[in-house]
Amino acid sequence: MNRLLIIRLSAMGDVAMTEPIIRQLHEKYPDIRITLLTAPFFRPFFREIEGIEFVDIDVKKRHKGFWGVFRLYRDIRKKYKIDMVADLHDVLRTKLLRKLFLLRGTQVASIDKERDEKKALTDLENKVFRQLKTTHQRYADVFVRLGFDVGVPEKSERKSLPIPSAVREAAGDRATDGKSKWIGIAPFAQHRGKIYPHDKMEAVIRMLAEEYSGDIRLFLFGGGREEREAAEAWERRYPEIYSVIGKIGLGEELDLIANLDCMVSMDSSAMHMASLVGTPVVSIWGATHPYTGFLGLGQSPDNAVQIDLPCRPCSIYGNKPCVKGDYPCMNGIPPRAVVEKVKNVLGK
Numbered sequence: 409m410n411r412l413l414i415i416r417l418s419a420m421g422d423v424a425m426t427e428p429i430i431r432q433l434h435e436k437y438p439d440i441r442i443t444l445l446t447a448p449f450f451r452p453f454f455r456e457i458e459g460i461e462f463v464d465i466d467v468k469k470r471h472k473g474f475w476g477v478f479r480l481y482r483d484i485r486k487k488y489k490i491d492m493v494a495d496l497h498d499v500l501r502t503k504l505l506r507k508l509f510l511l512r513g514t515q516v517a518s519i520d521k522e523r524d525e526k527k528a529l530t531d532l533e534n535k536v537f538r539q540l541k542t543t544h545q546r547y548a549d550v551f552v553r554l555g556f557d558v559g560v561p562e563k564s565e566r567k568s569l570p571i572p573s574a575v576r577e578a579a580g581d582r583a584t585d586g587k588s589k590w591i592g593i594a595p596f597a598q599h600r601g602k603i604y605p606h607d608k609m610e611a612v613i614r615m616l617a618e619e620y621s622g623d624i625r626l627f628l629f630g631g632g633r634e635e636r637e638a639a640e641a642w643e644r645r646y647p648e649i650y651s652v653i654g655k656i657g658l659g660e661e662l663d664l665i666a667n668l669d670c671m672v673s674m675d676s677s678a679m680h681m682a683s684l685v686g687t688p689v690v691s692i693w694g695a696t697h698p699y700t701g702f703l704g705l706g707q708s709p710d711n712a713v714q715i716d717l718p719c720r721p722c723s724i725y726g727n728k729p730c731v732k733g734d735y736p737c738m739n740g741i742p743p744r745a746v747v748e749k750v751k752n753v754l755g756k
């Protein structure tokens with residue numbers, strides 16, 4: 409029975425995107441022993457894949473730096489006999505790690521990020537504007553190169569999961585709170601080019617509260633102290649809002665998202681978390697674009713809110729400074745456009 413080591417360290421949204429592909433691999437090849445190298449925090453994403461084993465990485469101490477990669481390699485070999493390695497990350501640390509396995513004769517395959525195509529898509533002067541291969545397909549291709557006939561599922565099925573007790577106690581149960589519409593809002597992202605201005609997002613919140621007066625519950629998602637403070641300020645202003653930031657764990661967030669009618673998200677991890685449990689997403693795109701291949705699995709491009717500008721997309725990750733200085737890609741999106749997309753989803 410072969411053992412496959414899968415490497416996907418970060419970031420959160422990218423790790424979440426691996427789950428449908430790894431789940432399909434497990435379902436199609438149940439005899440393969442899967443060992444996943446990732447951060448301990450991300451384990452809840454893979455809770456439905458029976459038998460998967462984890463190697464935790466400690467990049468701050470034991471596995472930090474050049475020699476830390478060697479220690480990581482020795483730690484893995486001491487515990488497991490690895491027959492194949494699938495590198496779904498392809499950064500300096502993982503390149504070195506897979507090279508060490510390759511030198512021992514282990515079969516190795518890595519993701520092709522097609523950096524030239526992405527550079528052409530984001531070029532400001534000679535832009536080649538076309539849909540690139542999805543990240544899900546790039547992950548699947550790695551396993552194909554290892555000899556596994558793995559494809560990309562169309563979507564994740566809607567899941568029936570329990571509402572976290574902390575949410576039930578504070579915000580009520582769907583069966584008893586009298587609110588027929590439950591909507592998640594994840595207004596934050598790591599980079600400025602992915603963040604819809606907070607005043608405009610607050611306008612979206614206000615419009616939704618008015619549209620569904622007395623019949624709506626809004627849940628705010630995110631992470632970090634500043635995000636939590638901003639969300640709690642909105643929570644104090646709007647009785648419809650309940651912020652879960654810092655109140656429930658990652659697995660409980662997935663449980664709650666499974667009970668939502670819709671998630672409103674940036675091009676961020678919340679979109680991919682919703683996709684894991686089959687919840688429809690209204691996604692807002694600025695410096696990035698669905699053409700980069702990061703649209704959530706099974707999410708409709710029709711639910712992507714964006715405006716056409718010659719400079720878009722200017723970045724794959726939204727981390728480049730705006731050449732115009734004021735992010736017209738985000739500031740130009742009217743709140744009403746977001747609200748109408750949400751109404752369309754709820755209408756369906």
